Amino acid sequence: MDSDQGKLFIGGISWDTSEDKLKEYFSKYGEVVQTVIMRDKVTGRPRGFGFVVFADPSILDRVLQDKHTIDGRTVEAKRALSREEQQTSSRSGNPNAGRSVGGAGNVRTKKIFVGGLPPTLTEEGFRQYFETYGHVTDVVVMYDQTTQRPRGFGFISFDTEEAVDRVLHKTFHELNGKLVEVKRALPKDANPGGGNRQMGGGSFQGYGGSGPNTNTYDGRMEATRYMQPQTAGGGFPAYGSSGYGAPGYGYGAAGNGVGYGGYGVGYGGASAGYAGAAGAYGNPNAPNAGYVSGPPGAPRSPWSNQAPSGYGSAGYGANAGYGAAAPWNAPGVGGATGGYGVVGGRSSGAPNSIAGAGGEQQGTGGGYMGSGYGDANGNPGYPNAAWRSDASQAGSYGAAQANGPPSGQVGYGGGYGSAQSRQAQQQ
DNA sequence: GTTGAGCGTT
Numbered sequence: 001m002d003s004d005q006g007k008l009f010i011g012g013i014s015w016d017t018s019e020d021k022l023k024e025y026f027s028k029y030g031e032v033v034q035t036v037i038m039r040d041k042v043t044g045r046p047r048g049f050g051f052v053v054f055a056d057p058s059i060l061d062r063v064l065q066d067k068h069t070i071d072g073r074t075v076e077a078k079r080a081l082s083r084e085e086q087q088t089s090s091r092s093g094n095p096n097a098g099r100s101v102g103g104a105g106n107v108r109t110k111k112i113f114v115g116g117l118p119p120t121l122t123e124e125g126f127r128q129y130f131e132t133y134g135h136v137t138d139v140v141v142m143y144d145q146t147t148q149r150p151r152g153f154g155f156i157s158f159d160t161e162e163a164v165d166r167v168l169h170k171t172f173h174e175l176n177g178k179l180v181e182v183k184r185a186l187p188k189d190a191n192p193g194g195g196n197r198q199m200g201g202g203s204f205q206g207y208g209g210s211g212p213n214t215n216t217y218d219g220r221m222e223a224t225r226y227m228q229p230q231t232a233g234g235g236f237p238a239y240g241s242s243g244y245g246a247p248g249y250g251y252g253a254a255g256n257g258v259g260y261g262g263y264g265v266g267y268g269g270a271s272a273g274y275a276g277a278a279g280a281y282g283n284p285n286a287p288n289a290g291y292v293s294g295p296p297g298a299p300r301s302p303w304s305n306q307a308p309s310g311y312g313s314a315g316y317g318a319n320a321g322y323g324a325a326a327p328w329n330a331p332g333v334g335g336a337t338g339g340y341g342v343v344g345g346r347s348s349g350a351p352n353s354i355a356g357a358g359g360e361q362q363g364t365g366g367g368y369m370g371s372g373y374g375d376a377n378g379n380p381g382y383p384n385a386a387w388r389s390d391a392s393q394a395g396s397y398g399a400a401q402a403n404g405p406p407s408g409q410v411g412y413g414g415g416y417g418s419a420q421s422r423q424a425q426q427q
Numbered sequence: 428g429t430t431g432a433g434c435g436t437t
Contacts, residue, residue, distance in 0.1 A: 011429025038431055048428040081430055113434055140435055153433050186434055 006054035007080040014071040030059040111185035119150040134163020
């Protein structure tokens with residue numbers, strides 16, 4: 001519940017009540033960042049409920065004590081439930097697993113998804129606003145292909161991660177009088193659907209490429225603080241809060257001795273659910289790692305309340321090999337020199353969409369992971385709904401991405417956090 | 428009428 005921060009669910013709203021009216025009404029309590037009334041997707045008719053987001057979460061207490069009548073109807077205000085919380089079932093493993101996926105993928109793009117664009121906004125206006133944050137390399141405002149109507153969202157790309165971070169520092173930006181919401185764009189080529197063919201060139205983002213700098217750890221290192229809890233298994237989850245920048249897995253070093261996923265064997269996780277990819281520096285305890293609870297003060301995003309809570313989730317996968325090493329030049333072998341395998345990794349991604357995944361233990365005891373499973377099913381955790389999750393903003397831990405390098409066999413396993421694994425196998 | 432939409436183009 002506390003993950004909802006300043007968001008209230010408002011039920012029983014009259015069909016005559018508009019978002020503006022909601023906002024006007026609730027503004028008497030404090031600054032309202034946004035209001036939304038949910039409508040039926042096809043008929044457009046209001047569904048009778050909506051959400052109000054206050055800038056200051058502490059305002060909720062007062063609002064919750066009052067009765068509210070808007071447009072003649074008594075509405076009910078409750079704290080918004082996150083999706084996880086809505087699921088009475090509660091039994092499925094780690095609900096966050098999949099959610100972080102989106103964030104994971106996002107880590108590497110310098111593109112920002114911008115939602116809530118006013119229909120009147122032009123690309124120029126869009127660009128001009130964002131240029132104050134850095135050099136804009138691309139601007140896209142989406143229009144319906146057939147009706148040509150603005151779809152209310154678009155993309156903005158920068159040439160540096162820093163600019164992106166500056167923009168993402170706050171979720172809502174005021175643009176031409178309305179608020180727009182920003183999130184990391186999901187990488188288009190992340191192939192949510194299934195296309196397996198990606199990256200011909202073996203380019204998986206970041207690999208190597210970004211090498212040294214590109215800000216390996218991007219700002220939000222505050223996460224480090226969360227590295228302490230759980231000494232044992234814990235460790236790394238912290239990385240990543242939003243992405244451990246990853247461009248290079250550089251982390252290892254980083255510190256604390258924790259190991260996390262180094263390069264791993266390429267089996268991209270996949271079906272089995274191992275997200276992680278073992279790796280060189282795998283931390284044997286990893287499996288627990290994910291569970292650090294979420295950062296208390298994680299940034300709030302009205303849209304993704306789930307986030308802050310999160311277990312780090314998933315990803316950590318299996319850590320397998322101890323020692324191992326053998327990055328990619330390792331012959332087809334699963335890298336892991338020494339190690340063998342996966343020790344009980346957990347599935348990371350794929351919470352919902354893939355059976356068996358969602359956080360269940362997979363212990364394979366010593367799986368040997370031989371040469372990489374490239375497993376075509378990679379992508380376990382890439383449910384379509386990925387965008388909802390957005391770990392990056394949420395502060396959830398990062399996400400890993402297990403990709404196979406060009407060689408096909410070795411992968412880099414990143415991480416903790418949920419993962420998005422993709423198999424590399426392109427050959 | 429009571430718990431959430433949206434992710435691309437060249």
